[in-house]
Amino acid sequence: MRPAFQWLLLLICQACLLNPATTQNVCPRPPPEDNTELIGGQLFFEPGTEISLSCSQGYSHSGGSRKITCKKNGEWTERFLQCSPKRCSVPESPQNGKAEFDKIVYKSVITFNCNNGYNLVGANSSTCLHTGQWSDPTPQCEPVLCGLPYIPPNAKIVYDKQFTGYTVPFSFGGKYECFPPMAAIGEQRATCTEDGTWTDPPECILVKCPEPSPIENGFLSFAESREYGYKEKVKYGCTHPYILDGLAEVECQETGSWSKIPTCKGINGTI
Secondary structure, eight states: OOHHHHHHHHHHHHHHHHSOOGGGTSEEOOOOBTTEEOOSOOOEEOTTOEEEOEEOTTEEEEESOOEEEBOTTSOBOOOOOEEEEOBOOOOOOOTTEEEEOSOOBTTOEEEEEEOTTEEEESOSEEEBOTTSSBSSOOOEEEEOEEEOOOOOTTEEEEESSOOOSSEEETTOEEEEEEOTTEEEESOOEEEBOTTSOBOOOOEEEEOEEOOOOOOTTEEEESOOSSOEETTOEEEEEEOTTOEEESOSEEEBOTTSSBSOOOEEEOTTSOO
16 A cells, blocks of 8 residues: 555544544434424535424414524424414304314314205315315305195195295205195195105095074074085074073084084073
């Protein structure tokens, strides 16, 4: 080995002894931790280097120093930066619905629901973004609509209120009425239900009441000897000196029987 080369090699070895390898002393890039991180692409830092941390996306500075320093042993000083998740505005519940949520901070999710009889139009959930805004606006809850109801033969519907067009909203309704002498058998209330259909209509059947019975000391006014249809009426009276106890007019009911028939009583209350 040449003397000059040996001398150069000796100098290099001495330099190595006086200056240990820098890879043992430098601080590696600090990893994201507790919603804090370093912005930039540098991977290693010399001892004594001071850097400033930032809050991660979606978080805001809520206290503590941003600074940390690379120590001689290749470790960073303790972090004191405190970062809290950003808040979104308090969400509004849709009319005829509700918004369900636990928190309103970054990454929180709210869900929207509509009351029975209403359809949700829009997103059924929304997420709090890193910008402090909700990902989706509050949806609408629109009422379920029913078409016009079926009207059975010999019947009509008396609606609760007037309307226009060929659809009505959920819970809108009315009452079925059969044309006398037909009577309604079944539910007479018509209602637009939450699934967009109507309640079942009644059936209109012919109802007859027997010839009204006579009463003691009384008479029937203009009554014919025949059967009577639903809603037909007859009128009773009493011979002198008896007086009528009860309503003078009775009506053929949907059950096929007459309403309560009156009696004739004397002045002292005897029949």
